[in-house]
Amino acid sequence: KENFAGHQVLRISAADEAQVQKVKELEDLEHLQLDFWRGPTHPGAPIDVRVPFPSLQAVKIFLEAHGIGYTTMIEDVQALLDEEQEQMFALRAW
């Protein structure tokens, strides 16, 4: 089963069209293995992207270098998945 330990979901705020395009450049870099949960659309619309641990630093440096704001929406995807599984199994046991 795929493990997502260390994966984070970043919520990116692209302030203008140029920043949206910059984020779209990220989308094309296959080696980063980014998973866009909400893709880049228009300025002001939140962009959510799951970033595998090995790519985290590069992505954050890229965003900061281009002055693109972001917050960490999910600190550790696997932790949330574990919670979800526990909840399902607990109720099933019940």
Next chain:
Amino acid sequence: ARSSDTFNYATYHTLEEIYGFLDLLVAEHPQLVSKLQIGSSYEGRPIYVLKFSTGGSNRPAIWIDTGIHSREWVTQASGVWFAKKITQDYGQDPTLTAILDSLDIFLEIVTNPDGFAFTHSKNRMWRKTRSLTEGSSCVGVDPNRNWDAGFGLPGASSNPCSETYHGKFANSEVEVKSIVDFVKNHGNIKAFISIHSYSQLLMYPYGYTEEAAPDRDELDQVAKSAVTALTSLYGTKFEYGSIIKTIYQASGTTVDWTYSQGIKYSFTFELRDTGRYGFLLPASQIVPTAQETWLALRIIMEHTLNHPY
């Protein structure tokens, strides 16, 4: 669960549990509910649709589907809740009773069974189908880019490794083709609602072109009323509009195809995440999400009933 009354709607379920629920509901309401198999998935799983009907033959109908993107778990869970709600409210809720006295409702809860099974067994983040693409090591096609409406235009990817890969040709995915064949054979579907998550949107055609749909004004009005009803319950904010204007250009989408087939009331929902969970919406939000969405669905279904075409 021994009955649909003891089934737990406030937790996520496996494919087997959901398929078991379908049989429970049919057994409890044989006069109202039947289960149709419209095909088999790429990996051979049955594709089931619940039919809610109070009689008649080939009545005008409403189609609702959930789970076409397998990781959007709150949608399949909401579909289960809708199914139970319909059986509870027929004969109780005057609006739903009027709808079902004239229209049939088709509800496909697990529209991408292979992908859904995969999210439970191997990869919770899986979105696409599980079909193999010759010449590529990447698996799956985005079933919401595979329809014959603007297929292959900008707004989908030709790269089999992309999450929005449109597939080698329109309707290449049996999960899509099964619905296409059903809709064409039925020939009397008047509303088609495909439910996704997340980002709290209610959208109508088009996704592949900036051109306004001929019925844009009416669709916009219905969407506005539906969103108002949805927000009235828990204050969940929704935006509405055409796909291309509300999010981005998306080609080969479900509702662009259904609209092209003359099904005027074609809508796509993107259900909540009001917080910061994305696809990992806590199970505690399943029922509130389904409840608020139901209010919007009732508006669309009532409008369809009152505006025959």
